Amino acid sequence: MDLLIGIFITPFAEMIGLPDLFFQALWDGFVSGTLYGLIALGFVLIFKASGVFNFAQPILVVLAALALISFYKMGVPAWISVVLVLIMFYALAWLIERLILRKLVNTDGNILFMSTVALSFIIIGAAQWIFGGRPSSMIHKELGIPTGSFEWPMFGGGVYFDLLDISAAVVAVILIVCLGLFFSRTKIGRGLRAVADDHQAALSVGISLNQIWVIVWFVAGVVALVTGIFWGARSDVSFALQIIGFKALPVLIIGGFTSVPGAIVGGLMIGIGEKIFEIYWGPLLGSGVEGWFAYFIALGFLLFKPQGLFGDKIIERV
């Protein structure tokens, strides 16, 4: 009986009794949701444009953040290090295309997936070798991203807004709008969509598959850099960020593997859902439920909408 009350009554009573806390939780969830969405966006971009389920995306985020920090530590001004990281990612995209993807054209999706898992091992090894394994702090202040927070009085209490979080949300929105325009309005974007539909057909109308893949991986790298900056600013930059990256997978399930808005909506649902659950129902189970709750939301979705909210319907034929 106590358990039932704990599940069905107390949490809601707390929500109504202390609305400022509830709004704080909503806002926190919203912010981490946009960041989950950003990582998921990296997955979606590559999946949309090449049919590769890119498991290396989380480690790309870590790589971007670490590279940015170490460029800065070498004495390069902050914004120039951003440019350097972008150049590095372009080179990386080119290398990945040249050494791995080009050799695997026309193979099964599973094999491409495995190759990205292998790629993530290579990057982990190399990044640890070069940058060391110690966590370091992000240089967001030097990049001119505002820090600090303000309180917005509400219901007798107040909700704290971090300027960093607000700028993360704003940047995420800008990035998504830009990517949406890029995909739908530019020539390259149309090429990307054509490649995603059918490799051979795209090749036959003169779209360069190799070039498209380099571009896609580069764009995914840009997304990884943005994600890395904001995640890194919220916590330290270390290889543990990679685990957060796996949170993007349930986001993908909810939003669908091929939908850019889906990645964001899914991210918000996961972010808000797990925050609320952690705060109000977490104590019943012992804390730390954030680690797996997202996956269970995703499982629930899978049972009712296996293709996600915005995904393409999966049709199978014998």
Added chain:
Amino acid sequence: MYFRETGQFKSKYKEELAAFPIFEDKIGIAIAALLAFVLIPIFGLPGLSWDFTMSAVMIPVVIFTITTLGLNILLGFAGQISLGTAAFMGVGAYSCYKIMTIFPDLNALICVVLSGVVTAFVGTIFGLPSLRIKGFYLMVATLAAQFFLEWAFIRIPWLYNYNISGAIEVPYKEMFGIVLTGAKSEPLTRYFVCLGFLVVLTWLASNVIRGRIGRSWMMIRDMDIAAELIGVRPLTAKLSAFAFSSFYIGISGALMVFFWLGAAEVESFDINHSFTYLFMVIIGGLGSITGCYFGAILVWVVPVILKEYGKSVFGIDAFVMENFTTILLGVVMVVILIVEPHGLARIWQIAKQKLRLWPFPY
């Protein structure tokens, strides 16, 4: 030239279907068995100390071969991808621990088998989503298992008997006067227990796969809708694959903690280990039992030996060697995927085929 079946006539259908129809194969197996059972336990591996050979190379590789067998049954034969392997090993380890505490007089080996049964049960539950989803979607579902179980190993103190350390402490167990587990057990005993399990489980797997259940798994793997249409029940086929595979993985998890590590915390069952086991399966070869051996040996033994040689012979820093072997693993994986997606087992088969015809090209 020595590998040729000329003159080996089969007069019965049963002989054709034998596990090793060619005489040279039997010699090869005999040599491998001799190495594993006699030579390595007596002499160790060249250039490594005997203790190191046993406790860091041979025992883990035998255990990981069992894990790989389990994962290969699921991924290679039934086509259901799983990233929860390490967590299921944890289920095996923790349930073995609980069984040992609840029934203190039970034989350790029976405890290990029972923990496999418990894991099979848990694996079946987490295999339920496979009935509706597959591919990458299923992978995320198994990730749910991975993270949920990891959380459970930390947050449910009942599982580790309310120890302050939060780790499994391996109790002292003996059989016929020989110490099996605990701090006093000999590496040799533990090695032979693991090897015994491996032999029995390999025999079991190869026969199950050749039988009706194994064939239904392969049909599901090749095309589940078609398999359903010709009368394979997806429910039983998929869930039995999950149960069977989890049984193996659970046993290997119990062996890992009780016969190798001696104590284990949740870090031994995290997602990176799941990836390592996945690598073993892929590198060894999907859908091949021989491949499990190759995969486990390549992924485990080569880095360990490289690290050891790097440290003792060349004096390279352990941190550098660690990263180097991680990169090497990734590179080997990519090369294998590009050259031969069916892994070392397929390369082995091609080599055998070539040897049979040698010196003629075809």
